Amino acid sequence: MTKPMRRIMVIGPGGAGKSTLSKALAAKLDLPLIHLDKHYWQPGWVPMTEDHWPAAVEELAARETWVMDGNFAATFDIRMPRTDLVVFLDFGRWASLWGAVTRVLKQSGQVRSDMAPGCPEKFDAAFFVWLWNFPRDTRPTLTDALERYPQVPVVRLTSRRAIQRWLAAIT
Template sequence: MKRILILGPGGAGKSTLARKLGEKLDLPIVHLDQHYWQPDWTPMEESRWPEVVADLTAGDRWVMDGNFGGTLDLRLPRADLVVFLDVGRWQSLWGAFTRVLKQSGQVRSDMAPGCPERFDAEFFIWLWNFRRDTRPVLEEAFARHPQTPMVRLTSRREIQQWLDAL
């Protein structure tokens, strides 16, 4: 495993798992949020984003976290493994909420400069509707790229057990 893609809802532990995998397997970590978001949570110009993602996935070795459904067809063929953190709504919300409590107003190490941690209505709605809106987009992309092996983990316990077993 030299190129690992981590997907799942906010608060599921994607960035934490990316850091742990990067350390364990000595792989560089790519947090897509650091590349997409500009200060004050301004999104990158949409026309540039696919080019940026193509450059990021061109490397021979990486652990990459982030959904960004519009670029899945660029990332999935390059990945040796997809780790899908398919956790439930409440686990995701709890993870995001506790992260905000711990880091509110601070910029996380896996986030772009000028984007302090926050929990607003838009983020809450995205999390609440993830299984209905975003998960099917991911599942369709997985179906288009069956050659890419996938591990589906549904709880923090499964995530930790899988990581320990590596």
Template structure:
């Protein structure tokens, strides 16, 4: 298998992108970039579009990384640099449960994969994102994956068992 040096991870909120990124980073010994921690400013303030694009152009210049997060409006800044793309495809209700669980776990404080001063919240926007993901965003991602050309590696991981198998397989190869 070709070496994975620049990996993009996508999926719904609550799908396990950040967890997979951390675990994959440990297996491959690669730095992990959580895009949420770069996007959000304190108190959930969004950067302007050009600032965010410029920040991503800078992030992708590193020779090695695992990057998790969607941000489809600026995917064109990251996609060409990735040698590997992973789509974490989880059931909607599981994603919703994980988002609610995360909200309870980090009540009143920021998650480790978020910027400081962004206390965990669960609002209507987050709920709608997860609920509409299968019909609104998933088809676009599947199309993009289908159109990805070699030498880009593409993995469509459907469910936790597929994620575990993927990590086990990589661990055996990396050992």
């Protein structure tokens, strides 16, 4: 008998579709959806203070069920012990950049449903630099964190087509 998926983390670079997949997965499995960005960012793109963030994540992770969207590798040790499955959108640099640019063009000035009020979509050069450097700087941090929890299964998806196939196969 397989363990039920009651707490699922969705991670990966910006623009890969974490929020879109998380929304679809939560609906399909009838699980509550938690977008970490929505909790971390305050109006005007002000980050939550680092002394409050771990406690906020602990409270979110303590819930019985969830699909949790967001990297925040510094909080992996809070979330992973309660996680049943990690879905890692392991996209290449260009696919992520394409997704992020497309999102900015389509939603510029609007607050996305996965973001906090007062945080409209905008072109942010620092974000695009972070995204460009994701394979070198952030991906190793995520994979190292995943290796610390070998008991948690990881589904690694490398394209939007793979996401659709995987999502369609879930019952």
